[in-house]
Amino acid sequence: MSKRTIIPFGPQHPVLPEPVHLDLVIEDEKVVEAIPSIGFIHRGLEKLVEKKEYTEMVYVIERICGICSFGHGWGCVSAIEGAMDIEVPARADYLRTIWHELSRVHSHLLWLGLLADGFGFESLFNHTWRVREAVLDIFEETTGGRVIFSVCKVGGVRKDIDNATLKGISEKLDEIRKETAELTDVFIEDTSVKNRLCGVGYLSKEDATDLCTVGPMARASGIVQDIRLTGNGVYDDLGFEPCIETAGDCWARCKVRIDEIYASIDLIQRAIEKIPDSEIAVPVKGNFHGEFALRMEQPRGEAFYYAKGFDEPTKYMERMRVRTPTNMNIPAMVKTLQGCDLADVPMNILTIDPCISCTER
Amino acid sequence: MSVFKIGKVVMGSLFKKPATLMYPVVPREWQERTRGHIDINEPDCILCGMCMRKCPTNAITVDRDAHTWVIQRMKCIQCGCCTDNCPKKCLTMAQTYTAPSVTKVIDTFEIPQKEKAAGGGAADGKLQNNQDECIYCGICAKNCPQEAIEVNRDEKSWKLDEDKCVKCGLCTEKCPKKCLEIK
Amino acid sequence: MSYVAKSPWIIHYDGSSCNGCDIEVLACLTPMYDVERFGIINTGNPKHADVFMITGAVNERNKAVIKQIYDQMPEPKVVVAIGICACSGGIWEECYNVLGGIDKVIPVDCYIPGCAARPEAIIDGVVAGLGVLAGKRERMEKGLDPEGTDEAAPEAAVGAPAGTETAEAEKEAE
Numbered sequence: 118m119s120k121r122t123i124i125p126f127g128p129q130h131p132v133l134p135e136p137v138h139l140d141l142v143i144e145d146e147k148v149v150e151a152i153p154s155i156g157f158i159h160r161g162l163e164k165l166v167e168k169k170e171y172t173e174m175v176y177v178i179e180r181i182c183g184i185c186s187f188g189h190g191w192g193c194v195s196a197i198e199g200a201m202d203i204e205v206p207a208r209a210d211y212l213r214t215i216w217h218e219l220s221r222v223h224s225h226l227l228w229l230g231l232l233a234d235g236f237g238f239e240s241l242f243n244h245t246w247r248v249r250e251a252v253l254d255i256f257e258e259t260t261g262g263r264v265i266f267s268v269c270k271v272g273g274v275r276k277d278i279d280n281a282t283l284k285g286i287s288e289k290l291d292e293i294r295k296e297t298a299e300l301t302d303v304f305i306e307d308t309s310v311k312n313r314l315c316g317v318g319y320l321s322k323e324d325a326t327d328l329c330t331v332g333p334m335a336r337a338s339g340i341v342q343d344i345r346l347t348g349n350g351v352y353d354d355l356g357f358e359p360c361i362e363t364a365g366d367c368w369a370r371c372k373v374r375i376d377e378i379y380a381s382i383d384l385i386q387r388a389i390e391k392i393p394d395s396e397i398a399v400p401v402k403g404n405f406h407g408e409f410a411l412r413m414e415q416p417r418g419e420a421f422y423y424a425k426g427f428d429e430p431t432k433y434m435e436r437m438r439v440r441t442p443t444n445m446n447i448p449a450m451v452k453t454l455q456g457c458d459l460a461d462v463p464m465n466i467l468t469i470d471p472c473i474s475c476t477e478r
Numbered sequence: 479m480s481v482f483k484i485g486k487v488v489m490g491s492l493f494k495k496p497a498t499l500m501y502p503v504v505p506r507e508w509q510e511r512t513r514g515h516i517d518i519n520e521p522d523c524i525l526c527g528m529c530m531r532k533c534p535t536n537a538i539t540v541d542r543d544a545h546t547w548v549i550q551r552m553k554c555i556q557c558g559c560c561t562d563n564c565p566k567k568c569l570t571m572a573q574t575y576t577a578p579s580v581t582k583v584i585d586t587f588e589i590p591q592k593e594k595a596a597g598g599g600a601a602d603g604k605l606q607n608n609q610d611e612c613i614y615c616g617i618c619a620k621n622c623p624q625e626a627i628e629v630n631r632d633e634k635s636w637k638l639d640e641d642k643c644v645k646c647g648l649c650t651e652k653c654p655k656k657c658l659e660i661k
Numbered sequence: 662m663s664y665v666a667k668s669p670w671i672i673h674y675d676g677s678s679c680n681g682c683d684i685e686v687l688a689c690l691t692p693m694y695d696v697e698r699f700g701i702i703n704t705g706n707p708k709h710a711d712v713f714m715i716t717g718a719v720n721e722r723n724k725a726v727i728k729q730i731y732d733q734m735p736e737p738k739v740v741v742a743i744g745i746c747a748c749s750g751g752i753w754e755e756c757y758n759v760l761g762g763i764d765k766v767i768p769v770d771c772y773i774p775g776c777a778a779r780p781e782a783i784i785d786g787v788v789a790g791l792g793v794l795a796g797k798r799e800r801m802e803k804g805l806d807p808e809g810t811d812e813a814a815p816e817a818a819v820g821a822p823a824g825t826e827t828a829e830a831e832k833e834a835e
Contacts, residue, residue, distance in 0.1 A: 131704070131705020135675070159677075160718070161757045164756065176555065176557050180679045184681075240488070246691035262777075263777070307481070474679050502785075575774070577785060583772075583774070
């Protein structure tokens with residue numbers, strides 16, 4: 118009868134920058150059970166609707182997470198626009214889609230770098246982040262900030278990108294695609310990487326459906342679910358196919374995210390060709406009233422935004438609720454941790470692309 | 479079976495130009511839209527306090543009696559709300575960031591007193607309403623941040639509390655009949 | 662800027678932050694900004710670190726964690742608060758679970774503003790923090806309390822090695 122020990126993992130540990138605490142119950146190098154405990158980032162920001170007007174709430178919601186910041190800003194603003202029945206001009210929709218897809222490219226490149234750092238391949242981490250800096254330069258050129266953009270507002274966007282700059286962005290994306298191709302070859306084909314990723318953290322299609330996984334985690338187990346097929350944005354005009362794999366292990370999730378980088382670069386280039394000329398914002402008058410909910414595809418999966426006003430129109434909303442994708446993927450993470458080796462624990466945690474600040478708001 | 483696939487990238491970085499920016503030795507060139515810190519053009523400021531109301535973090539304090547405009551640099555999120563809402567456009571977003579320091583930096587700017595000249599400029603005029611055009615809709619009163627205007631539709635009266643009026647110009651913008659003027 | 666003679670190791674912790682400043686801290690370690698030129702390594706063990714780089718505000722739950730990491734670090738040590746959330750609570754100050762900036766829990770030696778703080782600002786802030794670190798090391802070698810401000814040395818001064826030429830080099834950096 119072997120003894121069980123409990124190893125506390127986190128919130129401060131060298132592998133992940135995310136403060137999540139797990140109690141790993143270990144029996145001879147195999148994890149029997151993982152008990153998560155979160156709450157280190159909870160700020161209680163949904164209660165700030167009582168103090169910030171509805172036009173300023175976007176600055177709060179944008180700062181839920183620094184990596185998927187644009188997605189949160191867009192979702193919040195779309196929920197408010199839906200409740201007040203505001204129609205956004207076409208150019209603003211295209212610009213928002215372009216920024217959102219660039220945000221997806223940067224988020225997946227960031228994740229690939231952290232994955233490489235997680236299994237010890239530091240030079241690959243450095244090269245991936247070097248390629249990502251080119252995307253951050255595009256953000257700085259167009260919005261003024263590298264991480265938090267503050268460019269969405271109720272009724273449209275705050276800054277325009279002129280067509281000459283858009284052509285320049287299209288050319289830079291070709292460069293980025295070439296450099297990324299050299300690195301993603303390593304992730305997909307190198308033997309040492311495959312030894313760490315193949316067969317690790319297997320999640321079958323039934324388990325993934327029962328545990329309500331979203332995003333690349335679900336798409337790697339064979340579930341065809343991508344909110345971009347039905348949600349807001351101009352994806353219908355651009356023609357879009359989700360990337361699906363069936364193997365269900367860490368290698369498949371890595372492949373799904375790599376395919377999504379290339380799909381996003383294609384989407385951005387097509388959007389740049391088709392973008393119409395129009396205004397970028399409509400003026401918004403009056404107070405907030407109504408109720409609206411919408412779903413969006415963030416880099417990590419499906420996110421859900423709900424905005425509700427009081428019965429009388431006022432400057433303040435009554436409720437703003439955000440449900441983020443990592444919230445749904447944590448049960449899947451706990452399931453994949455059962456029965457894995459101790460050395461595979463960082464892989465299993467990183468494979469859901471954890472964003473604990475999104476989970477806890 | 480492929481081994482050392484990263485060899486190609488490694489060979490490339492041996493011969494290409496290094497990607498490092500050598501930051502402290504080589505100063506950084508900013509992009510045009512980079513958001514660094516907020517600058518104020520003191521002579522134009524009319525101390526209306528719109529920036530203070532719109533700031534999401536309450537980083538700006540406007541003191542009308544002491545004629546100062548104070549910003550806590552360690553609370554400013556560089557969102558640009560204040561620059562968008564300033565009626566006199568005296569705030570701009572500069573590109574350099576506030577330098578890190580051992581204390582919490584609070585910048586105080588003295589706003590010069592405007593001279594009271596007869597028939598003077600917009601900053602020290604009086605808000606006047608052309609009562610012939612006025613339809614007493616009350617939009618000016620609803621939008622006044624200081625609640626200085628009182629409008630009564632039944633009695634057809636329009637009253638202004640001049641002590642409270644900061645001459646920010648919001649009412650003149652919103653008036654549908656354009657009967658309000660600061661002169 | 663002068664290149665410091667002793668390479669400082671950093672430990673980075675994310676306390677209630679949105680991750681924006683954390684990824685900028687990690688971006689400092691990547692080829693574009695590359696603080697490893699100055700000998701700075703991101704270690705995971707507080708007992709090996711000189712500089713504690715912390716992002717994000719303090720909430721009720723991570724108060725104890727931050728205090729514990731700070732206590733485990735050996736003297737002399739420097740705390741650098743990155744981003745406005747760490748300096749003053751930022752946009753979260755009115756939230757019910759947030760106590761404020763980091764200086765509510767541990768003493769902070771350098772404040773770096775910005776949302777998210779740029780890597781150039783982080784490098785500048787770490788250099789300023791290293792100046793403070795050199796001052797503290799000097800005080801320790803004279804036998805004084807590194808966190809205190811008194812000038813007088815106690816009766817039995819600890820035998821100090823004469824290694825204070827780094828202090829002048831680092832003071833130039835400010």
